[in-house]
Amino acid sequence: MSETTAPASPVLSVRNLHKRYEDQHVLRGVGFDIHKGQVKAVLGPSGSGKSTMLRLMALLEPADDGEILLHGKRIGVREGGARGGAAVALPERELAKERRNIGMVFQKFNLFPHLSACRNVMLGLTSVKGVPHKDAEEQAMAMLARVGLSHRSGHFPSELSGGQQQRVAIARALVMNPDVLLFDEPTSALDPELVGEVLDVMESLAQDGMTMIVVTHEVRFARRVADEVTLFDGGVIVEQAAPDDFFDNPQHERTRKFLSHVH
Amino acid sequence: MEFDVGIFLAQLVNPSYLSGAFLSVAVAVLSLVLATVIGFVVALGRTSRSRIGQGAAGLYTWFFRAIPALLVLLIIWNALPQLFPVLRQEWFSPFIAAFIGLGVVEAAFMAEIIRSALLSVDEGQALAGRALGMSPAKVMLKVILPQAIRIALPPTGNEFIGLVKFSSLASVISLQELLTTAQVGVNITFRYAEYYAAAIVYYLIIVSLLTLVQSQVEKKFVWTSRKKPRKLPAQEPAGQGVFS
Numbered sequence: 001m002s003e004t005t006a007p008a009s010p011v012l013s014v015r016n017l018h019k020r021y022e023d024q025h026v027l028r029g030v031g032f033d034i035h036k037g038q039v040k041a042v043l044g045p046s047g048s049g050k051s052t053m054l055r056l057m058a059l060l061e062p063a064d065d066g067e068i069l070l071h072g073k074r075i076g077v078r079e080g081g082a083r084g085g086a087a088v089a090l091p092e093r094e095l096a097k098e099r100r101n102i103g104m105v106f107q108k109f110n111l112f113p114h115l116s117a118c119r120n121v122m123l124g125l126t127s128v129k130g131v132p133h134k135d136a137e138e139q140a141m142a143m144l145a146r147v148g149l150s151h152r153s154g155h156f157p158s159e160l161s162g163g164q165q166q167r168v169a170i171a172r173a174l175v176m177n178p179d180v181l182l183f184d185e186p187t188s189a190l191d192p193e194l195v196g197e198v199l200d201v202m203e204s205l206a207q208d209g210m211t212m213i214v215v216t217h218e219v220r221f222a223r224r225v226a227d228e229v230t231l232f233d234g235g236v237i238v239e240q241a242a243p244d245d246f247f248d249n250p251q252h253e254r255t256r257k258f259l260s261h262v263h
Numbered sequence: 264m265e266f267d268v269g270i271f272l273a274q275l276v277n278p279s280y281l282s283g284a285f286l287s288v289a290v291a292v293l294s295l296v297l298a299t300v301i302g303f304v305v306a307l308g309r310t311s312r313s314r315i316g317q318g319a320a321g322l323y324t325w326f327f328r329a330i331p332a333l334l335v336l337l338i339i340w341n342a343l344p345q346l347f348p349v350l351r352q353e354w355f356s357p358f359i360a361a362f363i364g365l366g367v368v369e370a371a372f373m374a375e376i377i378r379s380a381l382l383s384v385d386e387g388q389a390l391a392g393r394a395l396g397m398s399p400a401k402v403m404l405k406v407i408l409p410q411a412i413r414i415a416l417p418p419t420g421n422e423f424i425g426l427v428k429f430s431s432l433a434s435v436i437s438l439q440e441l442l443t444t445a446q447v448g449v450n451i452t453f454r455y456a457e458y459y460a461a462a463i464v465y466y467l468i469i470v471s472l473l474t475l476v477q478s479q480v481e482k483k484f485v486w487t488s489r490k491k492p493r494k495l496p497a498q499e500p501a502g503q504g505v506f507s
Binding site: 058060092093096097098099100102103104106108110111112113114115116123124127128154155156157158159169172173176 | 385387388390391392393394395396397398399401405406409410413484486487488
């Protein structure tokens with residue numbers, strides 16, 4: 001699915017990421033790279049910092065320490081002023097511009113309830129990229145077709161099943177043509193029988209070469225689709241390996257213990 | 264029983280009632296617009312992270328919820344021109360004084376309605392808008408406001424009806440609104456029942472119309488495709504009409 005041997009510069013890199021909430025140290029120095037077309041599955045118990053990491057990477061929250069690099073360029077901050085001091089977080093308006101290149105799919109879909117499926121997908125194009133209405137509509141319809149929802153384009157989120165809502169949300173992120181797509185437990189809020197349709201869409205994206213980081217509890221999906229599987233625990237990366245190694249021959253006791261619970 | 268139906272009917276079609284009713288509604292509409300604008304700013308202040316914003320907004324709400332609207336009207340009409348000569352000029356009419364006075368008072372109440380409406384929109388909504396790369400203003404305009412408006416509509420309708428009635432306070436600054444019109448008639452003829460009854464009819468008509476308008480507006484904020492199931496999405500009302 002991907003040329004993991006290609007030494008090209010990573011699409012997204014994270015270096016020594018730290019995040020604290022009051023007295024809780026949620027991320028304690030996380031670092032990894034993801035290359036173009038790679039799919040990285042992130043597993044771990046709840047509260048291990050996986051979702052926080054995604055939010056930092058999506059620039060939705062500032063990191064307390066560490067760096068996020070997109071195509072080798074640091075994002076989310078402006079290098080320190082004339083005195084060469086520490087980098088300072090960009091103001092929200094500047095962050096907004098950098099966020100365009102990073103797509104995010106949320107656990108609870110977060111579709112806009114006042115807009116039809118098509119309008120949900122269009123909004124980023126029209127209000128962020130300034131794409132003309134008609135153009136945006138065409139692109140949105142094409143994207144809805146890609147997630148198999150052309151026939152639901154005029155429906156509002158309240159009229160769609162959870163699985164359909166999540167597919168619209170994926171189309172909404174995808175239509176912005178991001179460099180990398182982040183999934184925050186995309187199937188955790190779904191009824192079991194609706195999980196498959198969302199995973200199928202994600203798998204087809206992976207096959208099309210989309211760069212993806214997927215925080216998930218779907219172990220089978222991770223094994224089948226991911227190029228690399230990561231275990232998070234206590235705010236650090238415990239193990240990071242190709243799926244076969246990760247599941248069949250884990251190096252760390254913590255991974256073995258985790259896998260024994262989810263298998 | 265001394266109710267003279269003839270007098271009552273004559274007053275019902277009396278143009279001065281009509282113009283009084285018109286003034287009452289006009290004052291109410293304009294002060295609601297003013298109150299919504301100020302109230303929105305105050306609500307943003309109260310929900311902001313800035314201490315100064317919170318403080319200023321809190322002070323506004325505290326002050327204008329405490330002062331009777333009647334006193335505010337008297338201050339604007341009598342005291343302010345004493346302090347600011349510009350207000351002694353011809354343009355400063357009772358009508359302007361009334362809608363500004365009622366507007367600034369009402370703003371304190373609208374701010375609370377708007378604030379709770381803004382807070383009731385799910386946090387994930389702003390998050391999704393931001394993740395798409397929308398600027399803070401776009402997130403507010405395209406994502407938060409359309410949803411907050413739906414929540415704010417019913418209580419705002421209440422406030423509006425209240426304002427129509429509050430406009431009668433403007434009689435103290437000699438605005439010829441609906442109730443003043445009735446009172447003037449009574450003072451001349453002493454036909455209390457007939458003149459007040461005519462006023463009742465007018466108030467009932469006004470509030471009925473308002474209720475009708477409100478339910479029509481609320482229908483625009485029902486987010487389903489049920490009415491036009493197979494329409495092109497581009498033609499979906501989608502609750503956007505207010506902004507586009």
